[in-house]
Amino acid sequence: QVQLVESGGGLVQAGGSLILSCAASGRIFSFHAMGWFRQAPGKEREFVAASISGVWSATTTHYADFVKGRFIFSRDNAKNTVSLQMYSLKPEDTAVYYCAASTVVGTTKKASDYNYWGQGTQVTVSS
Secondary structure, eight states: EEEEEEOOOOOEETEEEEEEEEEEESSOOOSSSSEEEETTTTTEEEEEEEEESSSOEEEEEEGGGGGTEEEEEEEEEEEEEEEEEOOOOOGGOOOEEEEEEEEEOOOOSSSGGGOOOOOOOOOOOOO
């Protein structure tokens, strides 16, 4: 069994920054992808950023367009951790942020591809 535990959420004013962290533990073999999704009230869960191993290509980092230039994703394979540095936060970034990992070959940015999820951490950005 694999557990993902997030930390680092909170309340911040618009323009501020936060750092989210996620640690994986348990029977970890190989994650083909590990990253972050978010879900705002009344909205579907959406992709934020992740490190994804291609079927025939190297591992690359992907970002949602709405966070490019503001968020920085990092992954430490040796420690099975990922982090998300969030800068220039906007009220529309308010959501529960979930750490996710996948052992599925060919994982994409779709939430349904990920088979392990953290419990989520709330990020609230006030205007």
